[in-house]
Amino acid sequence: MRQTTAVRQNADRTDGKTSHCRARSSKPGTDRSRWKRRIFFLGLAMSLLCALYLPLQIKVWRMQSELHQLQSEKQALLHQQQQIQQQIVYYGSDAYVEEAARQDLGLVKPGEALVLPAVPGTSQPLPNNKHTSTAGPYGD
Numbered sequence: 344m345r346q347t348t349a350v351r352q353n354a355d356r357t358d359g360k361t362s363h364c365r366a367r368s369s370k371p372g373t374d375r376s377r378w379k380r381r382i383f384f385l386g387l388a389m390s391l392l393c394a395l396y397l398p399l400q401i402k403v404w405r406m407q408s409e410l411h412q413l414q415s416e417k418q419a420l421l422h423q424q425q426q427i428q429q430q431i432v433y434y435g436s437d438a439y440v441e442e443a444a445r446q447d448l449g450l451v452k453p454g455e456a457l458v459l460p461a462v463p464g465t466s467q468p469l470p471n472n473k474h475t476s477t478a479g480p481y482g483d
Contacts, residue, residue, distance in 0.1 A: 433439050444450040451457050 449457065
């Protein structure tokens with residue numbers, strides 16, 4: 344008896360499903376138009392989202408390009424800062440002070456002779472400083 348009631352319940356369920364399916368399929372134009380409306384509104388919503396998102400995305404792209412430009416400018420400025428710091432160290436060193444004194448001021452160390460390059464057609468005066476001597480090697 345259990346088997347017959349189970350079969351009857353199955354038959355009732357399937358009859359209900361087919362009748363429900365038949366009720367839907369009795370209006371074939373309605374389902375299709377519902378799907379068309381849903382797709383239309385979904386497309387409309389997507390278009391609206393894109394229209395709202397696109398200006399923001401363009402702004403993001405512009406800001407990213409500006410960021411890349413500023414980063415490259417920062418790298419160039421850091422390189423320039425490094426070169427200036429190296430120059431500061433060099434200009435503060437004894438080697439630069441000695442070089443500048445020799446070239447710009449014409450100074451020499453005690454016991455050194457000043458050698459000036461000859462320029463044709465001109466005479467160059469000797470620099471006046473206490474370390475250069477115009478006397479000969481024996482004090483003449």
